[in-house]
Amino acid sequence: MMTFPQLVLASHNAGKLKELQAMLGDSVQLRSIGEFSNVEPEETGLSFVENAILKARNAARISGLPALADDSGLAVDFLGGAPGIYSARYADGKGDAANNAKLLDALKEVPQEQRGAQFVCVLALVRHADDPLPILCEGLWHGRILTAASGEQGFGYDPLFWVPERDCSSAELSPAEKNQLSHRARAMAILRQRLALK
Numbered sequence: 359m360m361t362f363p364q365l366v367l368a369s370h371n372a373g374k375l376k377e378l379q380a381m382l383g384d385s386v387q388l389r390s391i392g393e394f395s396n397v398e399p400e401e402t403g404l405s406f407v408e409n410a411i412l413k414a415r416n417a418a419r420i421s422g423l424p425a426l427a428d429d430s431g432l433a434v435d436f437l438g439g440a441p442g443i444y445s446a447r448y449a450d451g452k453g454d455a456a457n458n459a460k461l462l463d464a465l466k467e468v469p470q471e472q473r474g475a476q477f478v479c480v481l482a483l484v485r486h487a488d489d490p491l492p493i494l495c496e497g498l499w500h501g502r503i504l505t506a507a508s509g510e511q512g513f514g515y516d517p518l519f520w521v522p523e524r525d526c527s528s529a530e531l532s533p534a535e536k537n538q539l540s541h542r543a544r545a546m547a548i549l550r551q552r553l554a555l556k
């Protein structure tokens with residue numbers, strides 16, 4: 359069994375830190391990479407996997423700690439899987455509100471049945487910066503893109519993501535509920551098994 363009393367989370371996204379720490383519980387203390395550096399690495403990969411590994415290695419190098427990275431995004435069927443790995447940069451770095459507005463606009467007049475989408479999450483854990491065998495876990499969450507934002511919880515595209523299991527947006531779920539259903543929760547469930555965390 360592998361134990362990591364401390365892991366650095368290779369993310370500058372406070373929403374991810376909160377969710378991942380809640381899922382991990384007390385057994386692992388997640389420290390934000392923000393404690394060590396404010397410089398965000400350029401996400402030059404062409405896949406969630408490549409970007410997750412790149413972020414994990416960078417954080418391990420900077421912190422000297424084992425590192426966990428989360429690369430995630432929203433793949434919209436009608437847009438051929440866009441914004442995908444470019445989800446955070448969809449509206450050219452103008453932030454969540456601009457990303458959501460751009461997505462609503464791109465799907466204007468698109469009927470319900472063509473508004474399918476998946477949240478994708480890849481978690482990568484490296485024991486050290488040059489780890490030749492990163493642990494990789496992925497999770498998907500299927501839903502639909504709403505025609506207007508709804509809800510205040512969560513972050514990112516949550517107000518636009520309709521959750522079939524609950525018939526509401528993911529921003530209307532309680533944090534505990536989102537953490538049981540989400541793409542991130544599914545990836546984390548696999549990681550916990552791989553680490554033999556109970």
Ligand SMILES: O=c1nc[nH]c2c1ncn2[C@H]1C[C@H](O)[C@@H](COP(=O)(O)OP(=O)(O)OP(=O)(O)O)O1
Pocket residue numbers: 368369370371374398401428429430431432445446447457477512513514515516540542
């Ligand atoms: O549960 C989620 N609920 C709503 N939106 C979400 C979720 N999970 C990912 N997303 C969106 C946010 C961002 O637009 C992109 C992730 O981009 P991504 O590069 O992985 O993260 P980020 O730049 O926010 O932080 P960092 O790279 O420092 O981890 O997908």
Ligand SMILES: [Mg+2]
Pocket residue numbers: 401446
């Ligand atoms: Mg990012």
